Amino acid sequence: MSYDEWFRDDRLPHIYCAGCGNGTVINCTLSAVDQMGWTKDETVFVSGIGCSSRAPGYIVADSLHTTHGRAIAFATGIKMANPDLRVIVFTGDGDLAAIGGNHFIHACRRNIDLTVVCMNNMIYGMTGGQGSPTTPQGALSTTTPYGSAEAAFDLCGLAAAAGANYVARYTSYHVKELIRAVRTGLETPGFSFIEALVQCPTNFGRRNKFRQVMDQIEFFKSHALLVQKADRMREEGKKIPDDMIVIGELARRNRPPLGVRK
Amino acid sequence: MSYDEWFRDDRLPHIYCAGCGNGTVINCTLSAVDQMGWTKDETVFVSGIGCSSRAPGYIVADSLHTTHGRAIAFATGIKMANPDLRVIVFTGDGDLAAIGGNHFIHACRRNIDLTVVCMNNMIYGMTGGQGSPTTPQGALSTTTPYGSAEAAFDLCGLAAAAGANYVARYTSYHVKELIRAVRTGLETPGFSFIEALVQCPTNFGRRNKFRQVMDQIEFFKSHALLVQKADRMREEGKKIPDDMIVIGELARRNRPPLGVRK
Amino acid sequence: MRTEIRFSGFGGQGIILAAVIVGRAAVMYDNKYAVQTQVYGPEARGGASMSAVIIDDEPVLFPKVTSPDIYVIMSQEGFEKYGVSVSGGAIMLVDSSLVHSRPSCRCIEIPATKEARESLGRDIVANIIMLGALVAATGVVSREAIEKAILDSVPRGTEELNLKAMKKGFELAEKVMHG
Amino acid sequence: MRTEIRFSGFGGQGIILAAVIVGRAAVMYDNKYAVQTQVYGPEARGGASMSAVIIDDEPVLFPKVTSPDIYVIMSQEGFEKYGVSVSGGAIMLVDSSLVHSRPSCRCIEIPATKEARESLGRDIVANIIMLGALVAATGVVSREAIEKAILDSVPRGTEELNLKAMKKGFELAEKVMHG
Amino acid sequence: MRLVIDESRCKGCNLCTLVCPYRIFKPGTTANRRGVIVPELDRPERCANCRLQHLYGRTLCGVCQMICPDQAISWEEEGACEPVKVAIEY
């Protein structure tokens, strides 16, 4: 198969808004899958509910578009029942970390052989822009009209603390790095978590001073801080500004995995 | 009020098995509450379902014995609706970390002003000894008859990664330390998490080579490793044996809390 | 007398706001009854969006539009999805800058987007031009009412611009109607 | 003939196992029908536990014990909770080492726990002594059947001990019955 | 103060026997009517709390009370104990 054969031609264009970062993440993921040489007969895509979770519907492989927050639990059943299948989960920040937080940490703990790609737009896109557990403190959304009062999750930190074998964060600007990260995730036995920060011009950008799609991409570009550099800064006692995005590989280890191909 | 006035005399003895560590944790918690000088009119105990979660039923204050895993979510409603109330949550490893894992990490993220005391017996006691997310790898339970294949959570690590202000671990052997830890938790604005490892002779001990109640207490005594010492060992590149229990204060910080008394 | 109006266009044109404003004008300032509804859903995002308003002197019982008396169509896709089944007795206002097709019923062509850009410098007020035209062409609500309802509904600081757009709509419609 | 047997004692005495073994003996080795039930729940933990078995030549229809024909009582609390309402025609076997009260019906006193500790060195087999006594005193199942059922049910390595306990039960009951 | 074990609560787990620095609790020998073998007290007047509570006005040591899972250990008022010489017995 070649990269573009992974798309369901008959369903494109997809429903995403103009400039939505989700499409980019689908591209990068499929590119990584394609690099692995996996076939559509052995690969299964699973997702929950949200704009991000619509991704599997545009891919020719078998796919299960489940209930909100539960993608990883469904994927666990698929992978445990048939470890020969390659199982990739698309999810959003709300789906993964709000309603789905428990399945997320448990899959990390079990270190089950899934690759989870989270399109983190820091908002509930599908339902029109409510705050999510990754909405930055102070940011505006329809349910935080006075600025979010709650702290945001560090999804990668959580995944690492819960036990995942591979954890990485990039943004929709970092397409090459994202492909590489997803690919490493696919290669790693056990649980791999790739967080891709994406722009949601319609529901996040618009309310939070990113008037144009490009503004948020420019922000990703200028505020990304490679983890190695961040570590160095920490060692040197420098404070990392709150609005910087630490990108890179955040965990890579070799704990015993569950559900790997025999 | 004095310490023993916190008990509902008319309900003792409680339903716990002989030698169950839960009773000890109730003692230590009430002792800490008593030290704070809080009254029963301002203090509310909340719990989920499990042996551990029966604790509030033995305390004279207002108490809400909720559904399995949801104690923290109920407590969040109480505390947000009336921040003048002091809210303490009793929970078990299954209640908190299996079914209730999501509410746990979200309360940590919000850093809501609750004190959560988890009686971690590494098993589902109430339902007769099934594996829990803290059952050590290899340990026997009725649902892991061949030894648990899954890794256990580090509950304290999870709480810290999710954002709690105060995190500590002790065991039912360390009664003095436990009282102090709970007390610090009560004093700390924001989310405090105290993990108390407890013996469950009936459902954990019996199956895992702790024939007598005392055996497990002796194990707690001999396998506890103070966090400061553990850190030193790590620095020196020494491996901490898998069966050691790192005890002590594991996080203490000052992130902005939610729902504090005005 | 029950009058059913249907609006359609693409997302971002303010199709829903247009219907809300007409409904508001009828209820708050013309002392009539109105029900406003719209099509929701992600499927509506990329494609055509639709909203509707029913205006009546008596309370509106059945709240859904079944055969619109008036159409306001602002995109070709909107025409194809929501305007094509028009009945002969209806009136359709089209944004002639964006809609290529024409209906079988009476059609009023308003180059709203073109005018919005060219004479007002902002595409975004094309919907208000259409509203002005709608009122001028059909009188479903009074001019005073629509003016007040527009002022209630637009962001602060843009009142001037929107009133200009509304008047531009009046003009364009009058031109079409009276030659 | 339907025979209802109720067992009671405290947790850890093997009250449930006793009922299971009798049921097994009846079904597997005496070719009868049996239904075994028990009381569950955390409340049962500290206090008295209870189990029951119904034995019949025909299939057991109603599965619950309503008025037991035979009681096997191994703790004072068990007596108070489950043995006090005994009907006159019943038989009760009590572990006389632990039960102080006596029923109004016919009562057979078996010092099971005492014997278990003193002659067999293990408290834990007191229930098997009671089983032996039950069978010897009432013949609800045959001696062969109970022996086989016991062997099926006890942990490997403890067969010898348990058979001794069973026989001790036979003896104790015979002693009471026949003088 | 007088150290007492509430027989109606004690479940005989013997944790108290493990923690008292004076080894005041000894495993009991006979079951009570609930089938529980309650520990026996060996010269309870040696207890730190019995001796010193009156002096400090608060519970001293109290480890046995805290660890007792069944809330069975407490002290009854009866005036200060006679001062006895004690040695910690490990």
Added chain:
Amino acid sequence: MRLVIDESRCKGCNLCTLVCPYRIFKPGTTANRRGVIVPELDRPERCANCRLQHLYGRTLCGVCQMICPDQAISWEEEGACEPVKVAIEY
């Protein structure tokens, strides 16, 4: 290879204009019938992939294709481009 934008998919977000090292994509000026202003291509034969795909037998650069959220960018077979001299324009 010839670089093409699929007009039926492009939604006009202009992300492609941001990432191409050769600035081959320019913001468009007129809306198509779906109301989308599709970017225009400025000398697409300069594209690294157009020039080199045949040489290496795999997609080169491809950043525009990857970032295009709407799967609107692709290459059509048409033989290798004439070699043109290119300079990266930042």
Added chain:
Amino acid sequence: MQGNTACAEGALAAGCRFFGGYPITPSTEIAEHMALKLPKTGGVFIQMEDEIAGIAAVIGASWTGARAMTATSGPGFSLMMENLGFAVMTETPCVVVNIQRGGPSTGQPTMAAQGDMLQCRFGSHGDYSVIALSPASVQEMYDLTAEAFNLADRFRIPVFVMADEIIGHMREKLVVPDTVTRDDRIPLQKGNLPFRAGDSLVPGFPAFGKGYGVHVTGLTHDERGYPCATSPSVHEDLVTRLVNKVESARNTIASCDVINPDAQVVFISYGAPSRAVEQVLHDIRRDDVGHLRLKVVWPFAESLLSRFANAETFIVPELNMGQIAREIERHTDRTVIPVPKLGGELHNPSDLARLLEELA
């Protein structure tokens, strides 16, 4: 004003001071409006991590004495089932709004339905009763939501506002009343057992923080509130009371519009389809056709059926496969004609008119 906004405004007017919820189409505007307005009234809005936590927080807040609510739609409603049973068992007043959309499962998120009417009655495990209201206009979104709080407090029970996408999303005129009647929960008299009820079958409410020292559990409990989970009689008494406090009051809880009580053919409707029926009656102007419009659907007051003494046929248009028609069938020997409708669109008045003609 939009129906969902009216619902939020009605709640605020009724003194609702706590909203805990999780966004879901087509109910989200309620949460959004509460997020905007509650902080200004000294109330608390909190977006929880899911619907389970949303209803849990609402129940917790209610125990502090606050009027508290949540709003959701089908999938979220399904998730609340366990904790709704807890609210019933612990007699916690709260208001749950369900803006119904097409199910089962994710189904049609943006289309209207009334497919959760039996779920709201039977969706949690065990036997119980609840109160469910069904607004048919933006005005009723306001009025019935406010009234829901009164019923919740009076009966100490979750009260459902079972609206649908059409009513939730449509905009029409709302007349805000000068005052909203409040019928607050009665505090427990000190000295009384917290779960002993008098003739009303509803015990006084022992709010947390007032010195009651009450223990509240979802286990079967005695009148002190203590767990007592193995006594058949305690369980029977408790559950019977919980059901009877609602069912025995069903005729006083009932609220409806009755049109043409002498009619032979009677429409029975609730929620959005009522608007189609009203249009039919308006258009045909026949007095042999009646209309029973239910504002309270549960508890179902079968006595309302006998208000139509001459009824031969009941026609029941619903945006589901005949859920309330099932209940009507139990209580009458007249012909019951369910007019099920799936897919999100309202019954067309002309279709209903045609049905009438066919009957004649």
Added chain:
Amino acid sequence: MQGNTACAEGALAAGCRFFGGYPITPSTEIAEHMALKLPKTGGVFIQMEDEIAGIAAVIGASWTGARAMTATSGPGFSLMMENLGFAVMTETPCVVVNIQRGGPSTGQPTMAAQGDMLQCRFGSHGDYSVIALSPASVQEMYDLTAEAFNLADRFRIPVFVMADEIIGHMREKLVVPDTVTRDDRIPLQKGNLPFRAGDSLVPGFPAFGKGYGVHVTGLTHDERGYPCATSPSVHEDLVTRLVNKVESARNTIASCDVINPDAQVVFISYGAPSRAVEQVLHDIRRDDVGHLRLKVVWPFAESLLSRFANAETFIVPELNMGQIAREIERHTDRTVIPVPKLGGELHNPSDLARLLEELA
């Protein structure tokens, strides 16, 4: 053998190869037995983090083609409601065992009840149908669980084994049959649309990993499986088919015991209370008293009622407040006497006999 163990053994005999669940009294022994046995049969046992994940994993496993099940009780069942609707919508075969205990809420964890019979029918949002079996003996725990897998595969639907604590926990004789009939799901023929059904109304099954490239969604979908959530007709067609594939087969799915079909007074029962009725019939030996014992409760086959042509009265003893009696009332004009019983104990045969006498 214990009822719960028999249930697990029946599942294993039917070829169940996946169990995903979460412990809950009084169903836990099923999970425990599966944990012990599945690894030995090449199957997979996984204890999930909660019941929501348990049923999710089961549905996921089913899509790999495996026979999969879970077991729970009331509180866990309530939590499964959303994903059960997903299983219905996606036509995923699976078996869910509910060992019913006293509700609502935590209620009586160790006592028997039949309080979830309407919940299993109506507990998820939207309109749908399911199949529910009710075993009355340890033997039937085995037999009906095995049969549940056949029905699940045949109708591509979740099938419920609605037992109760009494049947789950009691021990009695089990005769293990030499073979268990298997009626497996029919694979989708390549080239056919995955959600287009023929006359059976049940489309062939496109298991994952076989090259179908199928998209499965809980949104309303067309016959290709693609989301199509705003088309009224697509939704109507889909939901109508999902309901009809079960309801139109209800007379063939039905399974029951009929005793004394000429009787005037007929007991109708399912599950544990059947044992009390059987005892009564055994004791009184009257042929004017009949018994309809349902093994399949849902879909309710009203035609079974007409097997008792002379019936004047139906007596329906249930361990709830009359849940199936409600359904019976819809379908008959004979007297229906519900005999509700709450609290965990079985109806006493002598009480039922007394009721008979009072009737005479």
